[in-house]
Amino acid sequence: MRQPHDLSFSRSIAQAAVRRVFKWDRLGLPPVLSTGGFCMGLMAGCLDGEIRCSYGQLSAPFQETALTLPPKPAIRPENPRFSSGPCTKHRGWSFEGLKGALLGRNHRQPETKARIEAALVKTRALLQLPPDYRVALVPASDTGAVEMALWSLLGPRVIDVLAWEAFSWDWVTDIVEQLKLEHVRAFVAPYGELPDLGQVDFTNDVVFAWNGTTSGVRVPNADWIAADRKGLTICDATSAVFAQDIDWRKLDAATFSWQKVLGGEAQHGMLILSPRAVARLENHTPPWPLPKLFRMTKDGKVMDDLFEGATINTPSMLCLEDYMDALAFVESVGGLKGTIARSDANAAVIADWVARTPWVDFLARVPETRSNTSVCLKVVDADVVALPPELRDDFPRRMAMRLSKEGVAYDIASYRHAPPGLRIWTGATVEKVDVEALMPWLDWAFASEKQVLAKAA
Numbered sequence: 001m002r003q004p005h006d007l008s009f010s011r012s013i014a015q016a017a018v019r020r021v022f023k024w025d026r027l028g029l030p031p032v033l034s035t036g037g038f039c040m041g042l043m044a045g046c047l048d049g050e051i052r053c054s055y056g057q058l059s060a061p062f063q064e065t066a067l068t069l070p071p072k073p074a075i076r077p078e079n080p081r082f083s084s085g086p087c088t089k090h091r092g093w094s095f096e097g098l099k100g101a102l103l104g105r106n107h108r109q110p111e112t113k114a115r116i117e118a119a120l121v122k123t124r125a126l127l128q129l130p131p132d133y134r135v136a137l138v139p140a141s142d143t144g145a146v147e148m149a150l151w152s153l154l155g156p157r158v159i160d161v162l163a164w165e166a167f168s169w170d171w172v173t174d175i176v177e178q179l180k181l182e183h184v185r186a187f188v189a190p191y192g193e194l195p196d197l198g199q200v201d202f203t204n205d206v207v208f209a210w211n212g213t214t215s216g217v218r219v220p221n222a223d224w225i226a227a228d229r230k231g232l233t234i235c236d237a238t239s240a241v242f243a244q245d246i247d248w249r250k251l252d253a254a255t256f257s258w259q260k261v262l263g264g265e266a267q268h269g270m271l272i273l274s275p276r277a278v279a280r281l282e283n284h285t286p287p288w289p290l291p292k293l294f295r296m297t298k299d300g301k302v303m304d305d306l307f308e309g310a311t312i313n314t315p316s317m318l319c320l321e322d323y324m325d326a327l328a329f330v331e332s333v334g335g336l337k338g339t340i341a342r343s344d345a346n347a348a349v350i351a352d353w354v355a356r357t358p359w360v361d362f363l364a365r366v367p368e369t370r371s372n373t374s375v376c377l378k379v380v381d382a383d384v385v386a387l388p389p390e391l392r393d394d395f396p397r398r399m400a401m402r403l404s405k406e407g408v409a410y411d412i413a414s415y416r417h418a419p420p421g422l423r424i425w426t427g428a429t430v431e432k433v434d435v436e437a438l439m440p441w442l443d444w445a446f447a448s449e450k451q452v453l454a455k456a457a
Contacts, residue, residue: 067451067452067455069447069448069451070444070447070448070451071444072406072441072444073437073440073441073444075437075440076407076408076437076441077408077409077433077434077435077437077438077441078431078433078434078437079091079430079431079434080407080408080409080410080434081410081411082409082410082411082412082424082425082426082430082438083410083411083412083425084213084239084260084373084374084411084415084423084425085213085239085257085259085260085266085425086259086263086264086265086266087259087260087261087262087263087425087427087429087430088263088425088429088430089263089429090263090326090329090428090429091429091431092329093263093325093329097321097322097325097328098318098321098322098325100321101317101318101320101321102115102317102321103317103318105317107311107314107315107317108310112317113308113309113310114309115309115317115320115321115324116137116309116310116311116315116320117308117309118309118324119137119320119323119324119327120135120136120137120307120308120309122324122327123135123270123327126242126327126330126331126335126336127241127242127246127248127272127336128248128336129248129272130248130249130274132274132275133248133272133273133274133275134272134273134278134307135270135271135272135273135307136270136271136273136296136306136307137268137269137270137311137315137320138268138269138270138271138293138311138312139267139268139269139293139311139312139313139315140267140269140293141257141259141266141267141268141269142236142238142255142256142257142260142269143170143269144269144293145255145256145257145269145270145271146171146234146236146255146269147174147294148269148271148293148294148296149234149253149255149271149277150171150174150175150179150207150234151179151286151288151290151291151294152281152286152290152294152295152296152297153205153232153234153253153277153280153281153284154175154179154181154205154207154234154286155179155181155284155286155287156205156280156284157183157203157204157205157230157231157232158183158184158185158201158203158204158205158231159175159181159183159184159185159204159205159206159207160184160185160187160200160201160204160205160206160207161175161184161185161186161187161206161207161208162186162187162188162194162195162197162200162206162207162208162209163186163187163188163189163195164188164189164190164191164193164194164195164209164212164215164217165191165209165212165213165214165215165217165415165418166214166215166415166417166418167209167212167213167214167236168208168209168212168236169188171207171209171236172186172188175207179288185201185204187199187200191214191215191217191363191418191419192215192217192363192364192365192419193217193364193365193366193369194217194219194366194369197219197224198224200224202225202226202228202229202230202231202233203229203230203231204230204231205231205232205233205234206225206229206231206232206233206234207234207235208233208234208235208236209235209236209237210235210236210237210239210240210244210246210254211237211238211239211240211243211244211371211373211374212371212374213238213239213260213371213373213374213415214374214376214414214415214417214418214423215363215364215374215376215418216362216363216364216370216371216374216375216376216377216423217363217364217369217370217371217376218240218244218369218370218371218372219369220368220369221245221247222246222247222250222251225247225250225251227249227250232252232253232276232277232280233250233251233252233253234252234253234254235251235253235254235255236255237251237254237255237256238255238256238257238260239260239261239371239373239374239427240256240261240373241254241256241260241261241270242256242261242262242330242336242339242340242427242428243261243339243340243343243372243373243427243428244340244343244372244373245340248272248274249274251272251274252273252274252276252277252280253271253272253273253274253277254271254272255269255270255271255272256269256270257269257270258270258319258322258323258326260373260427261339261343261373261427261428261429262323262326262327262329262330262428262429263326263427263429264319264322264323264326265316265318265319265322265323267316267319268315268316268319268320268323278302281296281297281302282297282300282301282302285300292312292313293312293313295312326429329429330428333428338428339428340428342427342428342430342432343372343373343426343427343428344372345432346372346426346427346430346432346435347370347371347372347373347375347426349426349432349435349436349439350375350377350424350426350435350439351370353439353442354377357443358380358381359379359380359381359384359446360377360378360379360380360381360422360442360446361377361378361380362375362376362377362378363376363377363378363418363419363421364376372426373425373426373427374423374425375423375424375425375426376414376418376421376422376423377421377422377423377424378396378419378420378421378422379395379396379399379421379446381446381450383450383453384450384453387453391453392420393420394420395420395449395453396413396414396420396421396422397413397420398449398452399422399442399445399446399449400412400413400422400445401413402445402448402449403441403442403445406441408437408438408441409424409438409441409442412424422442424438
């Protein structure tokens with residue numbers, strides 16, 4: 001793994017460090033430091049610090065007039081939804097599964113609160129959480145859950161924060177520019193790599209993502225996390241929960257949303273807290289204002305009812321019922337082991353195809369760190385790599401657009417701030433047969449775009 005930039009910094013240096021732009025040269029080499037304002041939008045979508053082109057400017061060279069494209073594969077995915085969020089519903093989903101929703105009811109009444117608590121209890125059971133861990137339903141999806149944890153828990157200790165893709169960089173921004181914490185060490189790595197986990201100091205609070213949704217790079221396990229740590233571990237686990245084996249005892253605050261592996265609806269987050277995190281809440285008062293949406297204590301004590309079905313603001317009971325339907329799906333496929341196995345099997349289909357396909361490779365450089373949910377790919381064909389940057393970067397986008405137009409794969413272009421490529425969701429609600437059917441279509445889209453290039457030349 002690449003050595004990260006280890007930034008031990010005061011406030012002024014911290015703010016300068018976070019104002020870095022990842023520059024990617026035409027071969028996809030690691031980023032270098034840059035001056036100027038902090039701009040996530042330039043992490044991978046620019047060259048030499050400025051955006052060179054937009055898709056609309058590239059249409060002329062790619063005209064398909066009088067062009068015979070390769071024959072299309074005979075089999076199409078039954079479900080073409082491979083978005084990395086919101087993710088596809090499970091096979092067999094229908095509105096009938098929502099008919100028990102307590103619509104038009106106040107969320108603080110006994111029946112509605114009991115329904116929310118039932119979701120928390122089932123979540124705890126299916127994830128096999130330690131009995132002394134607590135689960136709450138919180139606002140604003142995984143982002144809200146992460147920021148609730150950051151704003152409420154950080155401050156007493158030095159912070160080690162790990163970043164290797166867009167969302168983990170967001171947490172760096174939160175910690176340094178918004179909370180303006182001074183004693184921070186940021187360990188960063190470019191897309192496709194992890195920071196050096198061995199440099200993390202667990203006497204500090206540690207903030208990281210379990211699975212980088214925008215890079216397809218995950219931590220391989222929790223072995224690198226100290227069991228006798230002094231600080232808290234705060235983990236954004238949204239694209240890992242229900243798909244990857246997580247050692248919960250190594251995490252003090254973990255978050256996820258319904259819309260990822262379970263294919264649920266957006267805007268609702270889940271916050272899991274260890275006893276150590278609860279103790280921090282009760283013994284630490286942040287020096288900054290806490291919005292109502294972030295408050296988990298009252299008079300110095302954790303609000304127990306938040307973990308028993310009460311909510312900070314109004315949830316959607318319709319979305320809650322959809323979440324219960326998703327949990328029923330988890331039970332139907334064998335529980336947590338079943339959803340992990342399904343995700344592994346889906347990702348293995350792509351791995352087998354990549355191994356025999358010369359024009360494509362994983363963005364993740366180390367096999368052990370490849371995601372089994374947000375699989376990110378790059379085009380490595382020599383002819384494509386040798387194209388002018390704007391044409392090279394547009395090539396996978398056009399592949400994704402072609403497949404979307406055909407109705408065989410929706411939303412598989414890479415994340416907007418990631419290196420240009422493809423991103424295919426392989427979480428538990430995706431059917432393996434659909435991933436298998438997609439692979440020949442990827443070859444078809446590649447061959448079609450190569451033929452368009454040849455014609456344009």
